[in-house]
Amino acid sequence: MKETPLTQVHQNLGARMMEFAGYNMPVSYTSINEEHLAVRNDVGLFDVSHMGQFFIEGPEALQLLQKVSSNDASKLVVGQAQYAFFPNDKGGIVDDFITYRIEENKYMLVVNAANIQKDYDWIKQAxxxxxxxxxxxxDYALLAIQGPKATEVLSKVTNTQVDQIPFYYFAIxxxxxxxDIIISATGYTGSGGYELYLKNKDVVKIWDALIKEGQEQNIKPCGLGARDTLRLEMGYCLYGHEINDQTSPIEAGLSWITKTDKTEDFYSKKVFIDQKENGVDKKLVGFKVHDKRxxxxxxxxxxxDENVVGVVTSGxxxxxxxxxxxxxxxPKSMSKRGQDIGIKTRKKILHATITKLPFVKIKPT
Known part of the structure; x- marks a missing residue:
């Protein structure tokens, strides 16, 4: 297994480790619930250095990006980030990612750890x-400091006015x-905060400083378990679960980042235009279960009537x-809020109701 520069730190903290996307990663340090609630109420610190970073630069960097991205990267200004996905040529999704416009003709793309080689090959062939x-x-490490008190903690160790960075913008x-650290007002938790992109050699120093300076704000190191429960409460898609090579972004509720009106051609553009105009047969929904299972x-x-109509992607x-x-x-006909459904387990059918996403409303800090 690969390791991040913080693996020894996690082990010293007593983290429960497991393999994820080929990396030895912390699942939790105390409990998933405790770490989850720390992010919702105070502040948590994640090591997500397993994520991939690509750079596209040159006179025609934007043209390449427009061909492979579902979103309209021409709208980005320097210092802004954008969520998107790589469409394949069959109406599915290669991966989802975030684009950062670093300079006029230089972009950073942050991709999922499990898809680094796959994504690189996809962009290269285009x-x-x-x-x-x-x-x-x-070469890069990535820390996510998330929660309503993240600004308080981060402000102690930087001269950058992080409270002035708008959502989905960044400063260097x-x-x-x-x-030269990229300080981005982004994250995967829904509770606000920042992501820090930095060189491997510097990450232990910064992790230790954030943990030390955040004691007053009750900072807690958090693992991938809480990262998953936090994103699920927000209704965020996870690659390999809600989205994959066969999933339509229109079915997955990602029409908002599928910019079929941009002038440039991109993979599966015609498929997505047709789906937006004529609709799709199924839809991704959130549901609450009236049981403890x-x-x-x-x-x-x-x-x-206990007819199979769909499948659970995350729970x-x-x-x-x-x-x-x-x-x-x-099915789209069953996707309305308040619709009763059943979840079929080995021994029984759990009563559930389709609900509006996100499951949890977060007050802005």
Whole structure:
């Protein structure tokens, strides 16, 4: 297994480790619930250095990006980030990612750890432009400091006015007197905060400083378990679960980042235009379970007559709501809020109701 520069730190903290996307990663340090609620109420610190970082630069960097991205990267200004996905040529999704416009003709793309090589190969085969593609995933570490008190903690160790960075924008500044760190007002938790992109050699120093300076704000190191429950409460898609090579972004509720009106052609554009105009047969929904059992990925979704109509893509016991929640695909005709469905387990059918996403409303800080 690969390791991040913080692996020894995690082990010293007593983290429960497991393999994820080929990396030895912390699942939790105390409990998933405790870490989850720390992010919702105070502040948590995640090591997500397994994520991939590509750079596209050159005179035709934007043209290449427009060909492979579902979103309209021409709208980005320097210092802004944008969520998107790579469409394949069959109406599915290669991966989802975030684009950062670093300079006029230089972009950073942050991709999922499990798809680094796959994504790189996909962009490379599309590169018929005067643009250079570089994979620097092994050179960069990534920390996510998330929660309503993240600004308080981060402000102690940087001269950058992080409270002035708008959502989905970033600044390049210093942290712990280390320069040229990308400080991004982004995250995967829904509770606000920042992501820090920095060189591997500096990450232990900054992790230790954030943990030390955040004691007054009750900062807690958090693992991938809480990262998953936090994103699920927000209804965020996870690659390999809600979205994959066969999933339509229109079915997955990602029409808002599928910019079929941009002038440039991109993969599967015609497919998505047709789906937007004529609709799709199924839809990703969130549901609450009226039971104490958790709806596991792969469980069948049934209608009131117990006919199989869909499948669960993610499920958990919500730490914020203290009830089981999940997401899955159902026919569009059954996707309305308040619709009763069943989740079929080995021994029984759990009663559930489709609900509006996100499951949890977060007050802005």
């Amino acid at each position: 590169n018929d432009y005067n643009a250079q593609l570089t994979d620097l995933s092994d 500044g210093d942290v712990c007197d280390i320069e 958790i709806p596991r990925e792969g469980y069948e979704i049934v209608d009131i 958990t016991m919500s730490p914020s709501l203290n009830i089981p929640i999940g997401m899955g695909y159902v």
